[in-house]
Structure formats: C-alpha cells, structure tokens
Amino acid sequence: MRPTDLSLAQARLALDARQISARELTQAYLDAIAALNPRLNAYITVTAEAALTAADAADQKLAAGQGGPLEGIPLGIKDLFCTAGTRTTAASRILGDFTPPYESTITRQLLRDGAVFLGKLNLDEFAMGSSNATSAFGPVENPWSRRNDPDTRLVPGGSSGGSAAAVAARLALGATATDTGGSIRQPAAFCGVAGIKPTYGRCSRFGVVAFASSLDQAGPIARDVMDCAVLLRSMSGFDPQDSTSVDMAVPDFAAAVGRGVRGMRIGIPREYRMAGMPAEIEALWQQGIAWLRDAGASIVDVSLPHTKYALPTYYIVAPAEASSNLARYDGVRFGARVPGADLTELYEKTRAAGFGAEVQRRIMIGTYVLSAGYYDAYYLKAQQVRALIKRDFDLAWAQCDALLTPATPSAAFGLDEKQDDPVAMYLNDVFTVTANLAGLPGMAVPAGLDGQGLPLGLQIIGQPFDEEGVFAVAGAVERAAGFSARPGVIA
Template structure:
C-alpha cells in the first residue's frame, strides 16, 4: 500500500498513463491513509464515495487513452474553495453545513483536468491565521515532532494548515491552498513541503470564499517543485467571472524547470536580515545562497528599503478588506442565523456567535482603519505604502531575476504558542507579506531540518508573471539541498509496518 503513497504526483501521473497502476488503487490507498491519520484533523470533510466514483471514471478515460493533465490524480482541496454539492465551511461556525450550488473556477479546472477529490482540508477560520488553531473544527496537528520535545504537538502553519499536514502526512498527493499574506508558503515551510503563491491574477478567485480580495490568491501545495508546477498549470486560467483575473497566458512551467540557474542574477535583500532573525535561520539562508552560487548564479546584494513597513501595511489592508467582505454574513441568505425578533439583533447575535475571536478582531481592526476620520491616516496611507513597496521591488528586478529569502523566522512552534499574543502571531508573516502586497509570484521550498529535527524552507520571489524563474530557482534549491526527510509520523508508521 505504501508504494502508492511513495509516488510523487509526476510519477503517479506517468504510471497511470502507462496503465501500470489505476486511479482506483491510488485513491483507495489515500483514503485509507486519511483514516489512519485522522488524529491530525487535516480534513473537515472526506468525500469517500465521490472519490471512488471519480477514480472509476478516470480509469475509464485512461483505458481509452484519454484524459487531462491530472487524470486519476487524487488531491485535497482547502475548505475555502466552493465545491458543488460538497459542504464548504471556511472552518467557521458561520458556514457550518453550507453546501454550494456552484463550483469554484480553480476546482472546475482541476476536475476538467481529470483530478479526483479526496476531501476538504481544515484551515484557520476564514483563512485568518498562521497556525491553523483558529478553526471551528479544531486545530490541525503537524505530522512532524521535534527531537527535543517529541511529546509536544506542533502547528502545521496556517492558514492552509490542513492542506500542508495532509501532503506532509501523505494523506493527499497534493492539495490546493490559498495565500493572502503567506498562507501557502508559511505552512509549506513548517511542514517540509513545496508551496507556490502565483502572481496575483493567475488563479481565478471566483468561488473562493473571500478574505482580502486584493491579496487572495490560490496556489498548489505538493511534495516536489515539479508536482507543484503541474498542479499550478491546471489551476491557473483567465476567468471573465473574476474581474482581476489576468489575461496573460501561463507558459508551460515544466519546459525550463530543470534548466540551470547559471547566469541568473539572484538578489539577497539586506533588510530581511532583521534583528529577530534567529542565527539558525540566517545560516540556512546562507546555505541557500551558497547552493545557488555553486550552480552558477550571480548573487547580488540588494536593498528593499521599505521592507519593515510591509507588516503594518498588510495588517491595515487585509483587515480592511476582510471587514467589508465579511459584512455579507448577516444570517439572511446563507449560513448561521441566531433568531431574534428584531433584525438588528439578528445580525448582531448571528455575527457574534458565528465568528471566532480572531475573525472578530480583524473585522474590528478593519472597521477602525476604514472609519471616518481614520481612513486617510491608515487605509490610504497603507495603499501609498504599497506603492513604495512595489517601487522597491521594481528597482530590485532591474538588477536581478529572482530574490532569495527565508520563508519563516524559525521552524514550527507548539500548538498553543502565540495564542494570547496576536501581534506575535502576526510577526510570523514578516517575510511573506511583501510579495502578497505587490502581487509577486513566490515559492517556498524545504531545504533542511533544524537542529531539533523540524523542516525549514526558503522563499524565492520572481517578477510579475514570471513563475518560470520561480520554479526554476526553486527546483535548483530542491536539487542541491537534497531534502529527503520524512515526517516523524510517516517514519513511525513505516517502522510499525
């Protein structure tokens, strides 16, 4: 059974096409893996019957020599993508039991490419968080444990924590995530997997439950850079139903993926070497620089002078947009309703009971920064900062083809840490928010284990719409770092068997 789980998406795809394995066998192996790892709480909904039916249909197409680029590949979908007839919750009590009557564009693309849905993965409520501890359905546990405190449960990162844990625990070949300020890249780094946040506009936002619309972007989470690239290729499309969808055609990401970085200029921004950066992370970053140098890249020291303002800018923009987007949850058309005689009381009780603490905090923050008398000082100021940040990157990309930074400050923290200190939790996003604010494509690639045996990733940022360079540099890091470590849980299970 584990033979199936050991296959990468690329390998499984080749063996499915060769009729060497069937989608039914592959899907069954993953469904039993989901059951065996249920304690991680990575899934909110498991679509067992739909998966088996989808696998049988894929097998029938494969038997005729037909099928899309993901034919028969079983994947998990973050429970923020609306799926027709399948409960979609955003991990909120507000949407518990919500069954969409339509399919998001990204997931439609996946099913059209032949993919099979295993289930919907857990996340931080409304994708707001960096630990996957704010879900109404309970925290997600990482399949990784540290060597120095192996009894302590770790976070998988967030907000796409269920997707990250599922891919790391091998209960999905790959998964979709969404990234507003780091929600794909940070959990990828914490969980020892690859995550890509594409250029803003690459993947349609239609049918994805909105958090902050000018930042939200869907992307793939997978075991290898190649797997993530294949999944992204299928997810991305121009969509007239999303007014911010990009018409720029996505090039074939696999064409240049194994091309050397020789002659490429890689920027290393001085401002990312912040005081609070632990020495261990700093050294891992240096190793990454050495890897790319040894592969023939030119390392260029660059300056992104407004970097330290990215975090406050993000935490003005994102809650502002969230407070507007989440105004729709009023108990009238869908979702929770706490019944009252009076309509204003109904709104208030519904929202007070339906939203969790972190979501309410961000709605209040957003309401504050948009309110009369404060709009110019906060929201308008943040939009201007966004322009300065973009100017920084534009200047840098005149000199370099890609930028290398750490993804996270450190390895994964324990479940419960940072819980009572929202600011400390927000600081988790310090290296990932700049690319979000400017819309740049970026990838997190696992490169090593920390001293205490937990994975850490590095981040590569590229020019707008240049996912090709991002996956090419990411693939080089992957190849040179030779990260092959498996989660404590995967090792444990293999040992037992």
Template sequence: MHPTDFTLRGALDAMAEGIVTSEALTRAHLDAIAALNPRLNAFITVMEEQAMEAARESDRRRAEGLARPLEGLPLAIKDLFCTKGVRTTAGSKILRDFVPPYESTVTSNLLRDGAVFLGKVNLDEFAMGSSNATSAFGEVENPWKRGNDDGTRLVPGGSSGGSAAAVAARLALGATATDTGGSIRQPAAFCGIAGIKPTYGRCSRWGVVAFASSLDTPGPVARTVEDCAVLLGSMSGYDPKDSTSVDVPVPDFAAACARGVKGLRIGVPKEFRLDGMPEEIGALWERGLGWLRDEGAEIVEITLPHTQYALPCYYIVAPAEASSNLARYDGVRFGLRQDGEDLKDLYERTRAAGFGAEVKRRIMIGTYVLSAGYYDAYYVKAQKIRALIKRDFDIAFRDVDAILTPATPSAAFALGEKQDDPVAMYLNDVFTVTANLAGIPGLAVPAGQDRLGLPLGLQVLGKAFDEETVFAVGAAIERAADFKALPQVRAFAA
C-alpha cells in the same frame, strides 16, 4: 513502494505505465485519511464515495486513451474553495452547513483535467491565522515532531495548514491552498513541502471565499517543486467571471523546473537580515545562496527600503478588506442564522455566534481603520506605503532575475505557544507579506532542518507573471538541498 509514497509526477508516470491505477491510489489515500485524520484533523469533509467513483472513471478514460493532464490524481481541496454539492465551511461556524450550488473556477479547472477530490481540508477560520488553530473545526496538528519529543504537538502553519499537513503526512498527493500574507508558503515551510503563491491574477478567485480581495491568491502545495508546477499549470488561466483575473498565456511551468540558473542574477535584500533572526535561519540562507552560486548564478545585494513597513501596512489593508467582505454574513441570505427581536438584533446574534475570536478581532480593526475619522490616517496611508513596497520590487527587478530569502523566521512552534499573543503570531508573516502587497510570485522550498530536526524552508520571489524563473530557481535549490527527511507521523510509515 506504497501508493501514498508517490510524488504527483511519479504517480502520473506510474499510472501511464500501468504500475498502479487511480482506484488503487485513491483507496490508499482514503485509508490513510481514515487512519491518521482522527489525530491530525487535516480533513473537515471526506468525499469517499465521490472520490472512488471519479477514480474508476479516470481508469476507464485512461484505458480508452483519453487521459487528461491530471488524470486520476487524488488531491485535497482547501475548504475555502466552493465545491458544488459538497459543503464549504471556510473553517467557520457561520458556514458550517453551507453547500454551494456552484464550483470555483480553480477546482473546475482541476476537475476538467482529471483530478480526483479526496475531500475538503481544514484551515484557519476565513483564512485568518498563521497556525491553523482558529478553525471552528479544531486545531490541525503538524505531522513533524521535535526530535524524540512525541508529546508536544506542533502547528502546521496557517491558514493552509490542513493542506500542508495532508500532503506532508501522505494523505494526498497535492492540495489547493490560498495565500493572503504567506498562507501557502509558511505552512509549506513548516511541513517540509513545496508551495507557490503565484502572481495575483494568475489563478481565478471566483468561488473562493474572500478574506482580503486585493491580496488573496490561490495556489498549490505539493511534495516537490515540479509537482507544484504541474498543479499550477491546471489551476491557472483567465476567467471572465473574476474582474482581477489577468488574460496572459499559461506557460509550461513544469518544463521550467529543468532550466537551471546559470547566468541568472539572484538578489539578496539586506532588509531581510533581521535583528534576532535565529542563527539556523541565517545559515540556511547562506547555504542556499552558495548552492545557486555553484550552479552559475550571480549573487547581488539589493535593497527593499520599505520592507520595515510591510507588516503594519498588511495588518491595515487586510483587516479593512475583511471587514467589508465579511459583512455579507448577516443571517439573512445564507449561513448560520440566530433569530433576534428585530433585524439589528438578528445581525448581532448571528455574527456573535458565528465568528470566532480572531475573525472578530480583524473585523474590529478593519472597521476602525475604515471609519470616518481614521480612513485617511490609516487606510489611505497604508495604500500609499503598499505602492512604495511594489515600487521597491520594480526597481530591484531591473537588476536581478529573482530574489532569495528565508521563508519563515522559525521552524514550526507548539500548538498554543503564541495563541494568546496576536502580535507574535502576526510576525510569522514577516518574510512573506511583501509578495502579497506587491502581487508577485513566491515559492517556498524545503531546504534543511533545525537542530531539533524540524524542516526549514527558503523562499524564491520573482517578477510578476514570471513563475517560470521562480520554478527554475526553486528546483535548483531543491536539487542541491536534497531534502529527503520525512515527518514522524505519516501514512503507512515503515
């Protein structure tokens, strides 16, 4: 087995048994990045020297019997997480040369547990997008191809497209990501890997560049459900530096993967059966329900009546918060600075030069819905609808333990295919945004392929802070689906 072919759990076991070293694992992944990143553009910054030094330190610790939970695992870090002494760009020109003097809480937790950072991976600018095509550092290519069509480049999903593409292409064993409206689950589904958005407040947002503060949720992507569970165990935990962090115990998520689903009640929301939904997506959903039924779960139809308002609600709340958060990029304190004739001119020149088209679009929408004449009509009404969406889930979870839905309305689409139609792009989040609005956990699991061989995913939603049940259901689907297909573009393919 080539070192890049290990799962995260498999790599931990192999290092513990002396089959492979962290230095060898890390070197293999850095070589894979050097070979494939010119094509995929998944990494913005490669931390080769730091990674090799950390790997050698991990091997020393393991030899001395001091191995930590993630000792020696080479990971990729979404370039939205601040990393001390390593530039953090948020995929934006305005932060192209920003080097934080501090480490985010999530990455601090991973370093505490022995992880090795390979580098910072690409993303939609300020996490705004569903294709990873809005980055100031260029598009990311999905390592999957449509059948034998090697000429059409596909999107990896967004905003965590660099994270998902790097893991799928065997450039990293796992990666950090963030999910504001589906930005972990959609790229995971498009790239044939697993990814979990945990409960809002489970992982600290401190040191994560903000998009929409009431929605942003850090989480992991990895090759298997268990790998995600292992990573989430280290990423989670109460953080007094984050006012939205919740002080709850961090359970053994990985152990929950072996629980099974016998006796669980699985909800099927009728509102997710959309008109015009591709037949392949509906068929996969039915297969997923059948797998759970065969494992002893009971399937229950439920209703989430305010689902139809989720997308318009999200695209008022998220841009409003983005408009407020991005006001800090003014050319005065940090980031890009374009001198002007006066202070107002400096602001205008800096923001015009530093922000891309999608970020400007969302700032304008957000500023509009927060303006004096429209605040009540749009923003306040959206917050009321958000409360109703959360109530729908609260009521549903009185009767069911988890909910199963499709992860995305389609397989990965071609780069540029929807770029000129923002509304079509926003519809990619139709199955995912409700979880963010309600603050509940959601897991994407690769479960099948479309007629062109592209991966399709199913989504498991759970009660707040009940990721254990979500992992149990997701792992059951993973076992039944037995998804072993690999992308055509990957490190050291046979």
C-alpha cells in the same frame, strides 16, 4: 513502495502505464486518511464515495487513452474553494452546512483535467491565521515533531495548514491552497513540502471565499517543486468571471523546473536580515546563497527599504478588506442564523456566535481603519506605503531576476506557544507579506532541518508573471538541498 510514496509526477507515469489503477491509488489515500486524520484533523470533510466513483471514471478514460493531465490524481481541496454539492465551510460556524450549487473556477479546471477530490481540508477560519488554530473544527496538527520533545503538538502553519499537513503526511498527492499574506508558503515551510503563491491575477478567485480581495491568490501545495508546477498549470488561466484575472498564456511551468540558474542574477535583500533572527535561519539562507552561486547564478545585494513597513501595512489593508467582505454574513442571506428580537439583534447575535475571536478581531480592526476620521490616517496611508513597497521591487528588478530569502522566522512552534499573543502570531508573516502587497509570485522550498529535526524552508520571490523563473530557482535549490526527510507519522 507504497502507492502513497509516489510523487504526483511518478503517479501520473504509473497510471499511464497501468502499473496502478486510479481506484487503487485513491483507496490507498482514503485508507491513510482513515488512519491519520483522527489525529491530524487535516480534513473537515472526506468525500470517499465520490472519490472512488471519480477514480473509476478516470480508470475508464485511461484505458481508452483519453486521460487528462491529472487523470486519476487524488487531491485535497482547501475548504475555502466552493465545490458543487459538497459542504464548504471556510472553517467557520457561520457558514454551517453551506453547500454551494456551483464550482469554483480552479476546482472546475482541476476536475476538467481529471483530478479526483478526496475531500475538503481544514484551515484557519476565513483564512485568517498563521497556525491553523482558529478553525471552528479544531486545530490541525503538524505531522512533524521535535526530536527531543516528541509529545508537544506542533502547528502546521496557516492558513492553509490542512493542505500542508495532508500533503506532508501522505493524505493527498497535492492540495489547493490560498495565500493572502503567506498562507501557502509558511505552512509549506513548516511541514517540509513545497508551495507557490503565483502572481496576483494568474489564478481565478471566482468561487473562492474572500478574505482580502486585493491580496488573496490561490496556488498549489505539493510534495516537490515539479508537482507544484504540474498543478499550477491546471489551476492557472484567464477567467471572465473574475475581473482581476489576467488574460495571459499559461506557460509550461514544469519545463522550467530543470532549466538551471546559470546566468541568472539572484538578489539578496539586506532588509530581510532581522534583528534576533535565529542563527539556524541565517545559516540556511547563506547555504542557499552558496548553492545558487555554485549552480552558476550571480549573487546581488539589493535593498527593499520599505520592507520594515510591510507588516503594519498588511495588517491595515487585509482587515479593512475583510470587514467589507465579511459584511455579507449576517444571518439573513445564507449560513447560520441566531434569532433576535429585531433585525439589529439578529445581526449581532448571528455574527457574535458565528465568527471566532480572530475573525472578530480583524473585522473590528478593519472597520476602525475605514471609519470616518481614521480612513486617511490609516487605510489611505497604508495604500500609499503599499505603493512604495511595490516600487522597491520594481527598482530591484533592474539589478536581479529573482530574490532569495528565508521563508519563515522559525520552525513550527507548539500549538499552545503563541496563541495568546496576536502580535507574535502576526510576526510569522514577516518574510512573506511583501510578495502579496506587491502582487508577486513567491515559492517556499524545503531546504533543511533545524536542531530539533523540524523542516526549514527558503523562499524565492520572482518578477510579475515570471513563475517560470521562480520554478527554475526553486528547482536548483531543491536539487542542491536534496531534502528527503519525512515526518514521524509516516517514516
């Protein structure tokens, strides 16, 4: 078995038993990155020298019996998390070679627990996208390919496409990611790996470049459900530097993975049966229902009547918050600057050159819906509908403990297949945005393959701060599915 074939949980045991050194494990991942990253483009920045130095320090701690819960574990970091002394770009030209002098809370906690950082992972620019095709550093390629069309390059999903592709291609044992409307769960499903968006407030947002502050939440992408549980425990916790961080004890998520679902009530929201949904997605959903029923759960039909308004609500709220958050990128305070004849021209030229087309589109949408005369008609109305969407979930929890839905409306699509149609791209988030609007935990678990041999995922949505329940259901789905397929680049 190659070192990169170990799961995170297996690698921890091997490191503790001194069956492999942290340096050997890290070097194996750096070699894999050198071999595959030129094709996949999952990493924007590789920090090989720093990673090996950290691995040597981890080996010393392990030898002294002082290792942390992630001691010597090589991880990739989405390039939205500020990392002290390492370039942080948000995949945008406007940040250029911005090198933060401080560490995000989540990466600081991972370092505290002994993690080794391999580098910074590619993403859609400012996390705005569902394909990882909007990055200023070029698109990320999905390591999977269609059985009957192996030459078509596929998207890994977005915005955390680099994170999902790196984990799937064995270029990291796990990765940090963020989810504003599905940006952990959709790429995890497209790449055949697991990913969880925790409850809003579970993980600190300090030091994470903001997209939409009331929706953004960080979480892990990893090879399986247990690995996600291990990473989420290190990433979670109260942070006084983040006013939205919740002061609540962090459970042992890993302990919940194997506890089973006997006696749990699993809700099946009828509104998620969309017109035109592919038969393969519906069949996998029905299979997931059968798996949970066989595992001892009771299946309950529930209604979330305002689901049909979730996408338009999201695409008002998120761009509005983005237009506000991205106002700071003006060519004056930090980042790239394009000179102008006066201050206004400097702003205009800097932002026109620094932001890509999708970011510009969302800034304009957001500025429009916040403008005088339209605020009440669009933004205020969207916030009212958002409250109704949250109320739907609150009522559903009286009938069930968690929800099971598809993770995506399709398998991964070609890099050139939807890029010219923004609405078609936005529809990729149809099953995921509701959890962000309501602040709920949601997890994608690989559960099967489509007719072309591409991975499909199921989504579990849980009650607020009941990630343990989500992990219990996800563990049951994972065990029943027995998903063991691997992408062609590593098979």
